[in-house]
Amino acid sequence: MTTFQTPASLGAGIDRVDAPLKTTGTAHYPNDFSYPGLVHAALVGSTIAAGRIRAIDASAAQAAPGVLTVITYLTAPRLERGPVSLLGKSPPAPLQDDRILHHGQHVAVVVADTPERARYAASLVRVTYETAEPLLDVRDPRAETVENPWGLDTRRGDPDAGFEQADAVVEGEYTTPDNTNNPLGLMTTIASWHGDSVTIHDSTQWPYNVRTSIARIFGVPESGVRVLAPFVGGGFGAGLRVWPHTVLAVLAAREVKHPVKLVLTRPQMFTSVGHRPDSVQHIRIGATSAGDLVAIEHHGLSSVAMEDDDYEPVSLCSAVSYACPNVVTRDRQARLNIPCPGSMRAPAEAQGNFALESAIDELAHTLGMDPLDLRLRNIADTHPVLGLPWSSNALRECYTEGAARFGWSRRPPGTGSLRDGRWLVGLGMASVSYPFFQVPCQARASLRRDGSAYVRSAATDIGTGTYTVMTQLAAELLGLDIAKVRFDLGDSDMPYAPMAGGSGLTGALANAVHAACRTLVAEFLDVVRDDDASPLRGARPDDVTAADGRLRLIGDPGAGESYADILARHGLEELSADGRSTPPDARRLGMAAAGAFGAKFVEVRIDPQLGLLRVTRVVSAIDGGRVLNEKTATSQIVGGTVGGISQALFEETVTDAVTGRIANATFGDYLMPVNADVPDVEVVFCGGSDRATDASTKGVGEVGLVGLAAAIGNAVHHATGRRLRSLPFTIDQLMG
Incomplete structure (x- = not known):
């Protein structure tokens, strides 16, 4: 793997390079x-x-x-x-x-x-x-059932024997509704x-x-x-x-x-254009009296359209989240007369994590343990399925740093023990992960005689900051001022790029841009390989560094020349190079490629007489690998947090049980949070570079949403003693 030296400007929270176009109304969307x-x-x-x-x-x-x-x-x-x-x-x-x-x-x-x-x-x-x-209910026994659709069910150890050895067992059924990308x-x-x-x-x-x-x-x-x-x-996946x-x-x-x-x-x-499918999940967890997990059983049933193959394995998160020797996960789908589902931010993990992390919290309560201590005790320091060390995993740091910033140590263990006037106050948390996802990607980089660079790939930027981050990356790799670099995307005539989804684009595209820029430097060195007039004659890519629009010898910084001079002397208007990235091979690397990890800490306040529920504080501690742009990465986590609050408290696509008509298909009827529903969100990034790829980064687009529903539900339990197992949390659940 090519060594990637951390560029100085990467990580800096610079403004979006596309912001002027968007704020002046000159960015052209399809409708324009x-x-x-x-x-x-x-x-x-x-x-x-x-x-x-x-x-x-x-x-x-x-x-x-x-x-x-x-x-x-x-x-x-x-x-x-x-x-x-x-x-x-x-x-x-x-x-x-x-x-x-x-x-x-x-x-x-x-x-x-x-x-x-x-x-x-x-x-x-x-x-x-x-x-x-019509068939409209995921539990309808008449519905055709699809078993293990993509062969992702898992089993390790002997779960039955594990439960027999357990000192404490909790189990429950958790339901999540349809949500619609909006x-x-x-x-x-x-x-x-x-x-x-x-x-x-x-x-x-x-x-x-x-x-x-x-x-x-x-x-x-x-x-x-x-x-x-x-x-x-x-x-959001639509x-x-x-x-x-x-x-x-x-x-x-x-x-x-x-x-x-x-x-x-x-x-x-x-x-x-799709929707998050509803789910019914049954989960059972066993542990010793000391808090060591000995068995996890997680079954999921979700809906799918009559002739569609969209699949969200909601139980799969339980296979890799904790160091537990005996685990079985199983997913089924029920074919219904509903529109085709599709990915919605944090697909499968958003639903599955709610069940798993709610049950973990219930287990901690049953054992009389602090929920954070139980999670710390059962961290998977190696990949639970592959048995390989992670390419990076700062989950333990996320726990400790997030808890310190939140003030978790001041949380009293008893339910209903915190009050502020008429408000019941509850503190909850959830552990978070999102699986590694990267697929092949390509990019092309060009340098022109005027000293400017043009880098492109057929990706999209749905607000995640791709324009900005890739401009930063190319500028550092080529040693150019950001103003001299143009990154372009959104055109299928450009080199192949995968979807902007699954938290996989930034890593895949960054690796492709890295390869293209490195190859472009090699092309320039090839031009001057036999050039007696060049101080770079005979140099290789590992012999040079790029800065201020020039290539310089590492051992002799005074020996170098600009891209523009090389092009002019050789009568060239520009040079171009292609780069491609491929997913890392865990077995070859001897490590398991890690996705993002995190810990979510939430404070809620509840008016028990009115059933009002308010989220008043959120701290998200995230391991996203090397952060390429702290400002856009933070924005992703904050946006995901809003989506997580929305999933927990508001969103439910209501289908009429007789006609199959969606009854709340307008912004006037489909509830989503407004500013008053969302507190200030504190985001802290933990860990550092990931070892799996050149770019050393992990996507954070999805992980920002995961865990909020469980953390809020766990906080509600701490405030009231009520264990809520059905999303969204509504007034009748709090007062019933």
């Missing part, structure tokens, strides 16, 4: 683009959750002013299903038959010359249905065909996935599909898959031979 002759599409959604279409009458819509076409399953061409990606199979292709699998399913798309006319015409489409009884920007697709080629502006977190999927679905070469997403109005509305926009543009724009409405965002 236009083309000559642009027309607009509107969707018609099913009003039943299960059954068949008996008839569609589109005549009134077709005759409405400005309408170019109405496409239904009767007129749509046959479309291939998209390819299998890292996230599994693509959602089913739209408008392929008369079956209805969920409420809100797209049954027609109307294209007209204005968005208002398209929406009005869509309201004129009349659909007659043959209705069937980025502020409505998901938008613009498609414009040019012969057999198509340009697509899309609210995607993965341009290459859209490219490969559209090419497969429409039977065109991938080189004929260009996907652009320089800015995305939030995602932009990871290629959803049917994107396919329909591309189809409509091909049918009417005009560029087409399709913007989802807010209610359609609840049925069209």
